[in-house]
Structures are given as structure tokens and as C-alpha cells.
Amino acid sequence: MAADSKLTKLQRPQAKLQKSSLFRQSLRKLMHNKLAVSGFGVVVFMFVLCFIGPFFSPYTDNKINMAMMNKAPNLTHWLGTDALGRDILTRVMQAGRISLTVGLASMVLSVLLGALLGAIAGYYRGLADQIIMRVADLLMTIPGLPLLFIFGALLSEWKIPTDYRMYIVMLMLSIVNWPGLARMVRGQMLSLREREFMQAAVVLGLRDRRKLFGHLLPNIVPLLIVMATLNIGGAILSESVLSFFGLGVMPPTPTWGNMIDAANNMIDFQDHPWLWIPPGLSIFATVIAINIFGDGLRDVLDPKQKR
Amino acid sequence: MSTYLTKRLLYMLVILFAASLLIFCLYALTPGDFITGNIKLTAERKAELREIYGLNKPVLERYGLWMKDAFHGNFGYSLAQQKPVLQLFSDYIWNSFLLAAVSTFLTWVIAVIVGVISAYKQYSWFDTLVMVAIFAAMSLPSFFIGLFLIKILAVDLKWLPPGGMITTGSNATGLAYLKEVVRHMTLPVVVMVLLGLGSLTRYFRSNMIDVLQQDYIRTARAKGLKERKVLFTHALRNALLPAITLVGFELPALFGGSLIIEQIFNWPGIGQLYMKSFGLRDYPLLMGFTMFIAILTVIGTLLSDILYRVADPRVRL
Numbered sequence: 027m028a029a030d031s032k033l034t035k036l037q038r039p040q041a042k043l044q045k046s047s048l049f050r051q052s053l054r055k056l057m058h059n060k061l062a063v064s065g066f067g068v069v070v071f072m073f074v075l076c077f078i079g080p081f082f083s084p085y086t087d088n089k090i091n092m093a094m095m096n097k098a099p100n101l102t103h104w105l106g107t108d109a110l111g112r113d114i115l116t117r118v119m120q121a122g123r124i125s126l127t128v129g130l131a132s133m134v135l136s137v138l139l140g141a142l143l144g145a146i147a148g149y150y151r152g153l154a155d156q157i158i159m160r161v162a163d164l165l166m167t168i169p170g171l172p173l174l175f176i177f178g179a180l181l182s183e184w185k186i187p188t189d190y191r192m193y194i195v196m197l198m199l200s201i202v203n204w205p206g207l208a209r210m211v212r213g214q215m216l217s218l219r220e221r222e223f224m225q226a227a228v229v230l231g232l233r234d235r236r237k238l239f240g241h242l243l244p245n246i247v248p249l250l251i252v253m254a255t256l257n258i259g260g261a262i263l264s265e266s267v268l269s270f271f272g273l274g275v276m277p278p279t280p281t282w283g284n285m286i287d288a289a290n291n292m293i294d295f296q297d298h299p300w301l302w303i304p305p306g307l308s309i310f311a312t313v314i315a316i317n318i319f320g321d322g323l324r325d326v327l328d329p330k331q332k333r
Numbered sequence: 334m335s336t337y338l339t340k341r342l343l344y345m346l347v348i349l350f351a352a353s354l355l356i357f358c359l360y361a362l363t364p365g366d367f368i369t370g371n372i373k374l375t376a377e378r379k380a381e382l383r384e385i386y387g388l389n390k391p392v393l394e395r396y397g398l399w400m401k402d403a404f405h406g407n408f409g410y411s412l413a414q415q416k417p418v419l420q421l422f423s424d425y426i427w428n429s430f431l432l433a434a435v436s437t438f439l440t441w442v443i444a445v446i447v448g449v450i451s452a453y454k455q456y457s458w459f460d461t462l463v464m465v466a467i468f469a470a471m472s473l474p475s476f477f478i479g480l481f482l483i484k485i486l487a488v489d490l491k492w493l494p495p496g497g498m499i500t501t502g503s504n505a506t507g508l509a510y511l512k513e514v515v516r517h518m519t520l521p522v523v524v525m526v527l528l529g530l531g532s533l534t535r536y537f538r539s540n541m542i543d544v545l546q547q548d549y550i551r552t553a554r555a556k557g558l559k560e561r562k563v564l565f566t567h568a569l570r571n572a573l574l575p576a577i578t579l580v581g582f583e584l585p586a587l588f589g590g591s592l593i594i595e596q597i598f599n600w601p602g603i604g605q606l607y608m609k610s611f612g613l614r615d616y617p618l619l620m621g622f623t624m625f626i627a628i629l630t631v632i633g634t635l636l637s638d639i640l641y642r643v644a645d646p647r648v649r650l
Contacts (some may be wrong), residue, residue, distance in 0.1 A: 167352050169626040176359050270476050284582035289480045312470035
């Protein structure tokens with residue numbers, strides 16, 4: 027008995043070593059990159075602040091309070107109040123919920139669309155490739171911002187309820203974003219399908235679906251993770267531009283972009299900077315943190331593409 | 334090469350044709366037009382105007398007419414400004430070009446210098462600082478940084494004018510005019526340089542890092558060349574060469590104006606013209622502008638591919 031337990035004790039460190047996987051290795055490497063870790067910390071902080079923060083605020087109901095109009099930052103309202111007496115800090119947090127959700131959701135949509143279409147184009151080639159890539163070329167030819175503006179104007183003309191606009195904005199952003207992703211995934215597919223392991227898959231007589239989802243896609247997952255992360259920042263920026271020009275998500279749904287819209291009013295711009303500077307800084311902080319984290323991820327997951 | 338070029342040009346035309354159809358349909362499908370928005374007009378007058386401008390015809394017929402005119406060099410007639418679209422473009426485009434050219438030039442110069450130094454001193458504190466600055470520049474919301482700088486430098490400190498190209502009501506000429514324009518364009522140029530600097534500096538930095546690891550750099554050092562010579566004649570030239578392909582991609586930005594920056598700084602360029610017309614639903618102008626950028630993008634991409642071949646003869650087109 028005693029010898030047995032001794033043996034397991036001896037073996038234990040070995041067993042621990044064998045548990046190392048690609049995921050663990052990458053995580054360990056990532057933890058060494060202090061900049062990336064702090065970027066991740068800021069992203070988590072922003073998410074926690076926006077999604078949990080409002081529960082601790084006494085002003086979540088956004089009641090109109092005429093006695094507290096346009097107050098500068100003070101002890102009760104840390105970031106001041108707006109023209110309706112609403113607390114800016116609470117509104118920034120609530121707006122962040124929408125902005126972050128739009129960024130995340132549109133990233134998921136564009137990555138799904140881009141990866142799927144790119145994979146199909148690269149794997150099947152031929153007609154499917156032609157059709158998908160020509161559509162991608164077409165969408166990349168037309169400038170993104172005017173395209174988004176037209177979509178935004180269409181939404182306004184069709185009188186889409188403001189509650190739904192948020193979801194359509196997500197869709198719009200992914201329509202503009204997927205071609206770039208599809209092009210990249212297709213390139214990867216074209217090179218992967220010529221490798222030995224794919225020849226083996228052909229020899230084994232695997233079905234297309236298994237080759238695609240079991241062998242090809244897992245190989246581009248690291249790349250996709252990196253692109254997805256960097257994409258969130260871009261989506262948040264695009265959404266804020268659209269909402270700032272009144273073509274994205276509209277009030278009363280607050281987003282960081284349409285809060286900065288206050289700056290379009292000369293008096294608010296000059297005399298009440300607390301109305302529009304906090305949401306702007308929130309966008310900046312979030313996007314820079316996401317980009318730094320994404321870059322750290324790239325170094326770990328996709329060291330070949332250092333650019 | 335020539336068969337490649339013919340094929341490429343044909344494909345360009347097809348893509349542009351498809352783009353024109355898509356652009357036209359998008360604008361034509363948007364409900365409401367320049368005439369609907371005008372509340373001063375009676376219903377009969379509106380119908381009359383629609384007749385005159387041909388807005389009551391079916392979409393495909395209107396598209397046909399639009400394309401026919403476009404092939405004759407007539408890109409339509411702005412309804413709001415009552416001028417041909419092409420003439421409006423030529424009125425506004427040079428203001429945009431001035432802004433874009435100056436800021437592109439400055440961006441490239443700064444990006445090369447900073448990128449090369451930080452690559453040469455990789456992992457130094459300067460390099461780390463540059464990397465953080467690059468991320469900051471890439472994460473700036475363009476409209477916010479514009480507003481922020483106007484607020485601080487123009488409104489609070491009153492160092493620079495907040496917008497426009499010349500002071501309102503000013504009729505300065507000669508050197509005084511030049512000075513006025515330079516003062517007005519400082520802020521927008523600073524913002525545009527800030528926005529463009531991130532990715533370009535990063536590009537030059539990573540190019541330079543790649544080149545510095547090449548064998549011919551070691552050879553140059555082994556020969557006993559001065560470090561300055563190694564850096565500037567051997568490394569820099571090879572690091573800069575691939576950037577020639579980026580020139581093509583700058584084309585739409587150079588002539589297409591910047592929607593956001595021109596709007597924020599009230600700069601009388603083609604981007605601001607677009608934003609103004611957007612509110613008025615002046616479709617001929619909007620379609621013309623979008624098509625114009627699409628053409629520039631396609632030409633720019635072709636230019637890049639050709640320059641890529643010039644820079645690296647190993648690339649077969």
C-alpha cells in the first residue's frame with residue numbers, strides 16, 4: 027500500500043505536465059504579455075461597469091428632473107446631468123450596454139458569415155467561389171460609410187421602431203464587414219486544402235462536411251479568434267459614427283455614439299462638455315483595450331501574421 | 334502582362350457596372366426624394382416637377398437614362414444646387430485634395446521616421462511607447478477626437494479657428510489668404526494625420542524589423558560599413574519598397590474627401606458636400622459621389638497590383 031501511494035505521488039508531476047494543450051500553452055504565453063493582460067482587464071472592467079454598474083446607481087429610471095438640469099459634475103452626480111436632469115454616469119453605463127452588445131453581436135454575425143462563405147468559396151471553388159467572391163468584391167468596391175449611411179436613411183424612411191433599429195444596425199455592420207473576412211478565410215482554405223492531412227482525409231473517404239468542419243475550420247480558428255477580437259473594436263467605432271450622425275441607433279435608446287450627438291448643439295458643445303466627453307472617452311478606452319488585447323492574442327495564436 | 338491587363342480591365346468594368354446598378358437601386362429604393370421633402374410645394378407642382386426630372390418613370394428606365402448620360406460624361410444634375418454634378422465636384426474636389434494631400438504627406442513622413450527608429454530600437458522604451466501610441470491612434474473615434482480638439486484648442490484656448498476654410502466675411506488675398514487657409518486647415522490636418530498614423534507606422538515598423546533580420550544586413554555590417562550606411566542605404570530602401578503598393582489604396586482618400594472630418598470641421602470639400610446633400614436627399618449628387626469613389630477604389634486597386642509588380646519583379650501577374 028505504502029509503495030503504491032509513493033508511486034502515485036511520484037507520477038503526479040508527470041501527469042500534470044502531460045495535461046498541457048495548445049489552449050493552455052497559448053494562455054500561458056498570453057499571461058506573459060503584460061500589455062495584453064491589462065488590455066483584457068480594461069475590456070472586462072468596461073463590460074462589468076456597463077452591465078452591472080447601473081444596478082448600483084440610484085438614477086437608473088432616468089426620471090426627468092427639472093431641478094437638476096445641466097448640472098456640472100458634482101458629488102451626487104459624478105459626471106453631471108443632461109438637459110432633462112438625467113445622471114450622465116448612469117446613462118454612459120446604459121449606453122455602453124447597447125454599444126458593447128452591438129459591437130459583439132455584429133462581430134459574431136460578420137465572423138459567421140465571413141468564415142462560412144469564405145470556407146465554402148475556398149473549399150468548393152468553381153461556381154460557388156465565383157459568386158461569393160464577386161459579391162464580396164462588389165461590396166468592397168462601394169465605399170463603406172456611404173453604404174452604411176444609405177442603409178441608415180432607409181431605416182429612418184421606413185419608420186423602423188427605435189427598439190428594433192439596434193438589431194438592424196448590427197446586421198448592417200456585418201454586411202459591410204464580412205467580405206474582408208471571407209477573403210482571408212478563403213485564402214487560408216486554398217492553402218490548407220493542398221496539405222498532406224487533407225490528402226489523407228480524401229483518401230479516407232471522409233464526407234465534405236466532416237472535412238470542412240472537422241479538419242479545415244479548426245485550423246483557421248486561431249486566426250478567426252484574432253480577427254474577431256479586432257473586429258469588435260471596429261464595429262464599436264462604426265456604430266458610434268452612425269449613431270453620431272443620427273443614422274444608427276436612435277434615442278431614447280442611448281449609445282455612446284448618440285450621446286456624443288449632444289456636441290452638435292453649439293451651447294452643449296461649448297458649455298456642457300460633460301455631456302459628450304465621457305461617452306467619447308469610453309469608446310476610446312474600450313476600443314484601445316480591445317485592440318491591444320487582440321494584438322497580444324495574434325502574437326500568441328498566429329505568430330506568422332505579425333503585421 | 335498584357336493579357337492580364339485586358340482581363341483585369343474587363344473585370345473592372347463588370348464590377349463597376351454591377352456597382353452602378355446596386356448604387357442606383359439603393360438610392361432609388363429609398364422612399365422620399367428631394368421633392369417630397371419640400372413642404373412649400375403643392376401636390377400638382379410636385380407631380381409636375383417629378384415629370385420634369387423624370388422621377389415618375391420606372392426604376393430600370395431611369396437607370397438606363399442615368400447610365401446613358403454617364404457614358405456621355407454627364408453625371409446628372411444636382412436638384413438642390415441646380416448645377417451639373419460634375420461641375421460641383423470640380424468646384425469642391427480641390428479643397429478636399431488640399432486637405433488630403435497635406436495630411437497624407439505628413440502621415441507618410443512621420444510614419445517612416447517613427448517606424449524606422451522604433452524598429453531599429455526594438456523593445457526599447459521608445460519602441461514600447463510607439464506601440465502604445467499606435468494602438469491609441471488606431472482606436473480613436475474620428476469625430477470625437479475632432480470635436481475634442483476643437484473644444485480645447487479653438488473654443489477654450491482660441492489658438493486656432495474652429496472650422497471653415499477662411500474666416501467668415503474675409504476677403505483676404507495673396508499671402509494673407511494663404512496664411513488664413515493654413516490656420517484653418519491645421520486642426521483638420523492634425524486629426525487626419527493622427528487617424529492615419531497608427532496603421533502606417535506599424536506597417537513600416539514591421540517591414541523594417543523584417544529587413545533588419547535579413548542576411549544582407551549582416552553582410553553589410555560584416556563588411557564593416559558604417560551603421561548609418563547600413564541603416565539608410567541597405568535597410569531603409571528595402572523596407573520602403575513594398576509601401577509602393579499602398580499608394581494605390583490612398584487614391585480614394587486623396588480625391589474622395591473625408592465625410593466625417595470635413596463635416597466636423599465645416600471644410601468646404603466634396604465630403605461635406607455629400608453630407609449636406611444627404612440631408613436633402615439630392616440623389617443625383619449622392620449617386621454621382623458614391624459612383625465616383627467606387628471608380629477611384631477600383632482604379633486604386635489596379636494601380637496597387639501593377640505597382641506591386643514593378644516593386645517586385647518576381648511577382649507574376
